[in-house]
Amino acid sequence: MLYIGLYLVAAGVGGIKGSLPTHGAEQFDESTPQGRIKRSTFFNYFVVCLSAGGLIATTFVVWIEDNKGWKWGFLISTMAMLLSIPVFLLGSGFYRNKIPNGSPFTTISKVLLAAIINSCSGKTTSNAVVNMATSPPSVSTQKSSDTKSKKGQEKTSENESLETQTQSFKFLNRAVNNTPVYTALKCTTKQVEEVKVVLKLFPIFASTIILNCCLAQLSTFSVQQAASMDTNLGSLKIPAASLPVFPIVIIMVVAPIYDHLIIPFAREITKRETGISHLQRIGTGLVLSVLAMAAAALVEVKRKNVAIKHDLVDSTKPLPITFFWIAIQYALLGSADLFTLAGMLEFFFTEAPSSMRSLATSLSWASLAIGYYLSSVIVSIVNEATSRGHHKGWLSGGNLNRYRLERFYWLLCVLGGVNFLNYLFWACRYKYRSTGSKK
Numbered sequence: 001m002l003y004i005g006l007y008l009v010a011a012g013v014g015g016i017k018g019s020l021p022t023h024g025a026e027q028f029d030e031s032t033p034q035g036r037i038k039r040s041t042f043f044n045y046f047v048v049c050l051s052a053g054g055l056i057a058t059t060f061v062v063w064i065e066d067n068k069g070w071k072w073g074f075l076i077s078t079m080a081m082l083l084s085i086p087v088f089l090l091g092s093g094f095y096r097n098k099i100p101n102g103s104p105f106t107t108i109s110k111v112l113l114a115a116i117i118n119s120c121s122g123k124t125t126s127n128a129v130v131n132m133a134t135s136p137p138s139v140s141t142q143k144s145s146d147t148k149s150k151k152g153q154e155k156t157s158e159n160e161s162l163e164t165q166t167q168s169f170k171f172l173n174r175a176v177n178n179t180p181v182y183t184a185l186k187c188t189t190k191q192v193e194e195v196k197v198v199l200k201l202f203p204i205f206a207s208t209i210i211l212n213c214c215l216a217q218l219s220t221f222s223v224q225q226a227a228s229m230d231t232n233l234g235s236l237k238i239p240a241a242s243l244p245v246f247p248i249v250i251i252m253v254v255a256p257i258y259d260h261l262i263i264p265f266a267r268e269i270t271k272r273e274t275g276i277s278h279l280q281r282i283g284t285g286l287v288l289s290v291l292a293m294a295a296a297a298l299v300e301v302k303r304k305n306v307a308i309k310h311d312l313v314d315s316t317k318p319l320p321i322t323f324f325w326i327a328i329q330y331a332l333l334g335s336a337d338l339f340t341l342a343g344m345l346e347f348f349f350t351e352a353p354s355s356m357r358s359l360a361t362s363l364s365w366a367s368l369a370i371g372y373y374l375s376s377v378i379v380s381i382v383n384e385a386t387s388r389g390h391h392k393g394w395l396s397g398g399n400l401n402r403y404r405l406e407r408f409y410w411l412l413c414v415l416g417g418v419n420f421l422n423y424l425f426w427a428c429r430y431k432y433r434s435t436g437s438k439k
Contacts, residue, residue: 012081018362021046021345026357027096030350033273040274043346044259047338051251058245104198104356111195114175114185121181162193162353169196194353197433198360201348204430205363207423208282210416211289211340212371213378215333217296217412219244220375222326224400225303229323238323246327247334254335255342278347279427285340286423290416292332297409299325304401313401341368351433382408 024042029035057077065073165173172195175187227240266275276284306321307313344364352360383393386404394404 014365017365019358021361022349022358023095025346025349026098036273040263040346041259043342043349044255044338046345047342048252048255051248055245055248055252058242058248062242098354101355104359107191107355108195108198110185111172111175111187111192114177114180114187115172117181117185118174118177119171162190162197164193165189166193166196169199172196194356197351197353198356200430201351201360201363203426204279204282204347204423205344205367207419207426208286208340208344208364208367209371209374210412210419211286211336212368213375214289214293214412214416215337215368216372216375217409218247218330218333221395221405221408222296222329225300225405226323226326228307228319228400229303229321229326230318231323240323243323243326243330246330247337250331250334251338254338258338274346277432278343278350279430281343282340282347283420283423283427285336285338285343286416286420288332288336288339290413290420292329292336293409293413293416295332296329297406297413299328300406300409304406307401314399378412379408382411 021043024046025039028039028042030039061073061076064076165176172192175185175192176189177186180186223240223243226243231238231240263275267273270276274281302325303319303321304313306319310320312319341364344367345361348360348363349357379395383396385393387393387396392402394408397403
């Protein structure tokens with residue numbers, strides 16, 4: 001029953017995190033600069049709200065579970081979710097609701113299958129079917145179009161860009177055929193171009209996975225480090241398991257500063273609506289993650305030197321060094337998470353076709369999940385590769401002071417640096433589709 005409950009929670013959280021960012025962002029008028037600026041603010045505070053929930057969960061709910069029992073913790077969480085439903089529904093009369101028009105997975109699968117089957121059958125792509133929107137406008141049409149609203153012009157421009165066949169991913173152009181092998185696999189140019197747009201997002205998505213590998217260390221080795229240090233704050237003893245509160249608080253503090261101070265200042269310099277571009281924001285997060293791993297390695301060296309100096313390498317006593325040293329890597333990784341997650345959500349939302357925005361924003365959470373799983377894989381590989389004969393692996397054994405954790409952190413630092421270079425390669429070649437990102 002416990003696992004059933006956990007899987008149901010995972011399914012519910014997946015639905016909320018996959019749909020809510022897109023639903024919230026669509027409430028703003030993306031045809032105006034002010035609307036796009038407010039939408040950017042929404043993504044910042046969406047991450048803040050997630051952090052606020054995490055703060056309550058890791059403090060108040062944990063305290064309830066420790067002092068009153070697990071059933072009270074689960075009960076409070078359940079009641080909070082039940083209460084959120086009517087609160088959400090109260091605004092249903094004011095929401096801008098997008099009419100569903102099919103699953104993006106259906107479109108992607110259809111285009112890929114059509115391209116493969118048409119290639120195998122020897123049929124060539126036909127360019128005979130071209131949407132009238134791609135034809136050169138007449139003089140009278142041009143005059144009438146000049147009187148349209150800016151919103152209408154932008155929508156027409158977006159449609160035209162998707163209804164004109166491009167030469168990227170040429171193989172997929174084979175999906176467009178007047179006489180397909182199977183009529184159910186008949187694809188339009190727009191569908192093919194939408195799939196191409198999503199595929200172009202994948203290099204950026206893949207470049208953020210290593211960052212989430214680094215984030216995974218906050219709840220594993222960083223907690224073990226803190227547990228071996230002096231966790232007293234005056235007369236108060238801080239549980240090592242509560243240290244993940246640090247990055248949460250950092251996000252809640254930095255987000256308003258970023259939105260109300262840094263961005264307006266950057267906007268004056270760059271003359272860009274968003275201050276810095278979405279890709280620059282993601283890149284900033286990647287750089288911060290590299291710095292965080294370097295700081296973590298240096299702190300670990302200092303921690304082990306203290307253990308050696310006081311002859312406490314094999315002792316279970318707390319080391320005479322404050323756990324606030326660990327706060328450095330927590331602060332850097334918390335800031336990295338804010339820059340990257342909010343940047344990814346906005347980037348994927350604005351660049352994806354309107355019919356695939358929920359799928360695109362979900363890539364942010366997929367990156368997080370893959371990063372955490374990959375972290376476990378990297379730890380296993382490192383232990384296997386570094387264990388020779390009687391020598392244990394870098395991260396093997398029950399004594400943290402005997403670990404080579406600083407080497408592992410340096411490894412992540414190097415991987416993060418190489419990953420950032422890979423990110424620069426793709427980011428410098430990416431061409432924005434959205435209006436707000438171009439200005």
